[in-house]
């Protein structure tokens with residue numbers, strides 16, 4: 116795991132414009148009560164996992180790995196954050212990231228989209244960043260999910276999730292891993 120670097124917004128306008136982008140996000144109309152209930156229920160867990168969830172191969176491996184980690188291997192310790200919900204609305208999902216004792220960003224690649232997104236809405240956020248494609252061996256020329264068999268994507272995701280579980284100090288349970296293979300998409 117690594118830190119995400121200095122996120123202080125520069126005072127110099129030229130530097131700020133070069134290094135940062137300003138956006139306006141329309142606030143949602145209405146509330147998803149299922150989402151709010153989930154967030155409240157899961158807020159007791161000590162580790163919030165936010166994942167970039169990119170649509171490319173690297174993002175897909177990170178997405179499946181975060182599901183395996185949060186829903187199978189370390190289900191009592193980790194909560195899977197809805198990145199889009201946390202980024203675009205200041206309700207329960209964002210509170211999961213805001214209030215968790217530990218926040219981990221699982222990033223498909225070095226661009227660290229989840230980290231940069233959430234730092235835009237939570238000033239001072241410094242998650243532990245995991246670049247998931249650096250944890251696994253695969254053909255670096257591949258980009259799209261349709262360039263790798265689904266079973267291989269799942270195998271790599273399980274590999275990432277098991278490494279993450281080990282880093283978080285929990286034993287990897289073979290049964291849980293087996294369950295994860297069937298439930299990670």
Ligand code: SF4
Nearest residue numbers: 167169174223224228
């Ligand atoms: S971190 Fe990489 S894989 Fe993830 S969304 Fe960003 S560009 Fe895509």
